[in-house]
Structures are given as C-alpha cells and as structure tokens.
Amino acid sequence: MSDAAKPRLLRALAGETLDRPPVWFMRQAGRSLPEYRELRTKAPDFIAFCHNPQMAAEATLQPMRRFPLDAAIVFADILLLPKALGQKVWFEAGEGPRLGELPALSVMEAEIEASTGRLSEIGETLTRVRAELEPERALIGFAGAPWTVATYMIEGRGSDRSGARTYAYQNPEALDHLLDILVESTARYLVMQAKAGAQALKLFESWAEGLAEDVFERIVIRPHIAIIEKVRAAGVDTPFIGFPRGAGALVDNYAAAVPVQAVALDTQASAVQGQRIQASGKAIQGALDNLLLRAGGSAMDARIDALIEQWGKGPYIFNLGHGVLPDTPIEHIERAVRRVTGT
C-alpha cells in the first residue's frame, strides 16, 4: 500500500515522524459514552458482552463515529484469557473483577491449546470491525501482559499487588511456571487476533509499578520478549506496542530489551525519557493525564501542545497516560482529539 494510504498509526509504528501524530485514547470505548451505556443495558453481563462479536464490534466502533480518531482498539478485557484457561472470572457491578481459585498449573497448561479457540469471538469482533472501519484508520488488538494477568489470577481481584509480589518472592518457580503458561497462551491469542484483522498488538502491563529491577527483568521483560518471539516465529509481523505502566526509570530497561515497535508511556514519563527511547529507534505513545482530560479547558490545550512539542519531532502516537475516566465530559475528548488532529 502507498505511504499516503497507510494508516497514520502504522506509519508511526514503522518509525516515521509525521506532520501530526496519530491519536487514540485508552478506554476510548466504554463508560464515558452514553451510547455504550445504552448498549450495555442489552447485555448486562460484561464477559458475555465481550464474547458477543456484534455488540463488542459496536462498542469498538462507537468512539470512531464520534471522534476523528486514528485507531480503534478491540473491545475486550485482559481477564478473558484466564477464563479461557479455566479459572472462574466474573464482574461484580461497581466493584470490578473477581476470580475463583487459581487452578492447578498442570491443569491450565493442558488448556493452553484450547484457550485460543475459546476466544474466537474476539477474532470475529476484529474481523467485523476491520470490515467497517475506513482504511486510513488502524485496528489494534491487545492482551494483558503475563505479570499483570497473574496478579489478578493470584489475588483473585484487583489489589495493590503486594500479595502477588510476595508470591513472586516466596514461590519463584510456581510464578515462573504460571508466567510461562501465560506467555504461550497470550502469544497464541495475539497471533489469532492478528490473523483476524488486528494491525497492531498492544501488551498491557498495567501493574508494572513498584517492582525491584531484578524482579522486573524476570517477570516483565523476559515474558514480553518471549511473547513477541513466539508471535514472530508464527510468521506474524504485526507491530507491537508495549505498555509497562508505572515502571518509572525501568521503562528505559524495557525499551532497550523488548523488541516492541513502540513503548507506551504513562502520565509521569519525562520528556527526556521519551526522547531517549525515540533516539534508540522506537516510537513512543502517551501520555496526557486522564485527570487533565476530565478537567479540560485551556490547561489541557496547553499540555497537549507541550506534549506534541516535546515528542512530535520523532515517531510519536498521541494518547493518554492511563484510560479515559468514566465521568470524562465528551466535549473534552472531542476537544482534545481535534487539538491533536487540527480539525
């Protein structure tokens, strides 16, 4: 495809510096949109909703109709994978995810091959969305990264992760085994997503914060490398975005070691840290504060301009540092996207 027709997001992921950065927002689909809240009334069970390709495709496309965004991200959840591996997962309204007891590792290991098939609806969602989306807008697939998914699997819910970090110290072999199971099943899941229409793949390491450097190397960097190598070994060359959220100075270690095409930065990334990563040949993504998006106004405009000024001279994808908050006014999202796209 000619460069002009190639989606802006994919050009940035290929290392191009563009006249203006592509823009999309984490959680651009979901509770901040009234049409999403309306749609969910038809399928109140969140997991069933994610496994319904018609509904999930509609949720994926809703923000694309409202805003001039450069990319859609498939509507799904990082906890669909542990469910596909045999752990019980459900959502308590207003409280977030709950998981049943961690199955025996040998039992889950035997389910790896079958798990990808149990996630086939997510592939269907991608295929539907790709068929409807304009060619200049890219479609992103994703998975939770192994450590982050493991924290939920071990603790049974969202938490401060200290239980999972303690488990990492006290049961290193068991944790490594669990991470290996997640590496293999995640790689297969992402290969399936790429074949179904995902043009970029994002690994969400939402809980990379607070880890000592040696632990970070072992439970974040090593599994990310292993996933990407497995995806490449399957013949899939789809670009990767890695998001080691909260990793602070260790984001530098991550960027140096993991063969992603872009490193997604969180809110507290420094200008020079992002520039260092760009200078090393990778694209970066980020990192408007989601609280500032919610607050809106001229302070938001000024920060958007500052981010583009500091990072727009290299390959750069505009995004938030964290997901859109449910109570973010739609006009602020609209205003931010238009500020970046100049429309």
Added chain:
Amino acid sequence: MSDAAKPRLLRALAGETLDRPPVWFMRQAGRSLPEYRELRTKAPDFIAFCHNPQMAAEATLQPMRRFPLDAAIVFADILLLPKALGQKVWFEAGEGPRLGELPALSVMEAEIEASTGRLSEIGETLTRVRAELEPERALIGFAGAPWTVATYMIEGRGSDRSGARTYAYQNPEALDHLLDILVESTARYLVMQAKAGAQALKLFESWAEGLAEDVFERIVIRPHIAIIEKVRAAGVDTPFIGFPRGAGALVDNYAAAVPVQAVALDTQASAVQGQRIQASGKAIQGALDNLLLRAGGSAMDARIDALIEQWGKGPYIFNLGHGVLPDTPIEHIERAVRRVTGT
C-alpha cells in the same frame, strides 16, 4: 569532629564513599516491634503518643537497642503539621488517618508562626534521643513534603490522590497558596528540629507518583527547593535527604534541581538511575523491597549484596524502598542489618 568519630550516615551525606554503607530502615520504629506495641498500650491515642517526648523518645530508641543501625529517626507523623496549622486530624484504629474540613487558607496562614510552637514536643523528643544515642549513630528529623501533606489535607484521608490531583488542575492558585503555607511552616518546623538535635533532615514526598512532568515541577520540585532555601537562610546547614517516592524517571529531574545532599530511591529505582545521581555528586539511599525483607531468606541476602555491589562504589545509604511492614519477622530485620554491617 574527626572523620572516624563522625557518624557514618553523615559521612555518606557529605559525599564520602565508605567501606560499607550506613544502614537504617524507614519505619524501623513502630508496629513490627513487640516492645512498641507494648508501649502503645499505655498511650493508645496516636497523636498524643507522638506529642509525648518520653514515649516518642522510647519508641525512637527501641530499634537502636535491638539492631546495629547507624541512624535513628524521630518517632513522629507527617500529619502533626496540618494539625498544628489548625486542621482536625485523628487516627481511626486499623484505618489510618482522618482529617476534618480544610480550614480557610487565610486562617491557616495566620497560624504558621504559632504552628512551630505547637510542635515543640517533637523537638524535646529529638533532644532526649540525641542525649541517649551513641555519638557514632546519627539522629534524623523529618517532615512530610508539601504536596504529600496537601493530598491528605484536601482529601481528608489516605487515598489514590486523584481528588488532590484534580484539585491541582482545577484550583491551581488555591493549591499553590496551600503549598506556600506548607513550605513556610515546614521550613520552620525543620529548623526547630535541627536546633533540637536532628543531624539530618528528611523530606518525605510519599505521594510523588503519577504526576505529569509539568505538575511535578510545580508541586514537588519547587516547594522542596523553597523549603531548603528557607532552612539555609535561617543559618541551618543540616544535610537533607529528599524522598520523591514513586516519581520514576522524574527522580532524575528532582536530583538535578533540588539541593538535597541525598536522594532516597524507592523499590523500583534502576541501578543506572542511582549511579547517574551519584555521578552528579549526590548520595543516594535505598532501596530493598520491604516485601523481600518480610519474605527474608537467601533471596533477601542476594538482593542486599546486589544493591551494595551496584551502588556501594559511591556515596550510599542502605535502606528499604518503603517502610518496614508491621508483620515483618524481627529475625529478618536483624539478618538484613547484619548483612549490611558485616556484624
């Protein structure tokens, strides 16, 4: 005083590289010690306990009797200052601090001068401890840094700080005014502590995480610089340790801008980040994972050795990345301190 007699902690703060680093632990006094839990039964109200020089001195000294630590830190709390400024502060058993409504800024401003006098017992505690402590062991005074204290004052309790961060975006002038009040009262409080016997002063910015770079410059870096300048203007040359916990890559900005003698690093600091700060002429402190201290064993020993190997070639103070957890076995603390001191 001759170099040999000078406390090891102060030698490291003066930029010396020592044969082995001085060691102390955040929250070395407190609930991990049975003698502390026993002492508290005599004064169950936590704030009254902090304001009782005899009891607070005893709590400060308890870990010094048990372990060959190189420094004591005065037993107190960062929320004594807002109380001295007129905000209601109390502790709910098992739930942590609670604060009443934020007083009008003009009212608190008028209380700055009186606030230092209301904290005189903390000075008495320092004087008592200094009189009892061996000369080769240093005594540290401390205060909460303005932004961290402000988050409690605004939100009324410990939290994820998103309310305070939103306040920072929506009421920038009011926040700056509140920070100015805290800068002035904190500087006076620390001058008083130095005159009462503190040989080093630590600024705890416990909630530096998740801040965008421009916000971090405004609400963390600027107030820290202002406090130190005010303390120096009062003729006090006591060394400062700054602890921007959770600031990630922005710790580099902090180290470059704030005239502290040492930067305390949290658990996720990278080896090269610490070395960069040492190369710039400052000491560093940190950063054993408190969960690993609780877990203990040979993995803890190996990590202690690795930290000393990576940072001991420059001015370095051994510590945790966060405070000792209440359920940490005493034998693990003992083992860690002996590992560092070689005793």
